[in-house]
Amino acid sequence: MLTGAGISAESGVPTFRDAQTGLWAQFRPEDLATPEAFLGNPQRVWQWYEWRRELVRKAEPNAGHRALVALAQRVPRLTLVTQNVDGLHQRAGSTGVVEYHGNILRDRCVAEGIVVDRSPLSITGLPECGRCGELVRPDVVWFGEPIPRAALLQADAAAGDCDVFLSIGTSAAVYPAAGLAEQARNAGATVIEINTEATEITSRVDLALRGPAGEVLPRLLELLHSH
């Protein structure tokens, strides 16, 4: 299954593309979520990420996240691939979560390319690597950057070898994540979408369940229990 920002919306974490409340209604992705934007203006990019980190830290997992924890206990094999960088699936209790676009709460050294702790001392006012003193960046995947190799391989393998593929709370507008549902379908899986609205893939899914993930997923679980 693949989750997106919609599953965390009910936890108060803004989505990207919802018309009124989405982050891209307020901010331009090319100013904030590209390596070029970071190189050109790290202060601005860090300001935005610190604001979002604060939101994520204060957020709590919701009924949708919890339903997926329970679902994993009900089915023999479940791979949870998330585009979300908020760690809410893990905080709800999901294990083995494949973080396709990284995690906003981790820092990565720009020079070494590895996850690091920040230096407590910073001369520039920007966060610096505790190991080498270079600039750190959020450990997320920006536009134009590759998906972490292990996550890419795990997601491809799961999509190519599943009976049911759930696409939950994602607009399916960003690739390569958006291609996973198609990969699953081509491999013979039943594709089910759970979303408050129609998306790019709605016309190609077997079943579209309309509604908030925090309501639809617990209901789905109830139905499984009664069978």
Ligand code: BJW
């Ligand atoms: C609810 C709900 C509720 C609301 N319940 N539902 C092929 C074709 C065209 C372009 C490309 C292509 N392949 C690659 C590209 C380029 C690009 C891309 O896809 N661009 C498109 C926009 C056209 N992709 C990339 O650049 C990717 N990298 C790449 O391809 O690298 C190639 C490469 C290889 C080798 C070397 C070098 C390069 C990387 C993409 C990175 C995306 N990053 C972001 C930011 C992450 C960090 C951060 O958070 O700051 O990831 S962008 C943003 O979009 C974020 C999300 O994970 C991602 C997806 O968004 P998501 O989750 O779907 O959210 P929304 O807001 O779009 O949708 C929310 C949905 O929820 C809506 O449908 C609502 O209706 C619904 N909803 N409330 C249920 N309660």
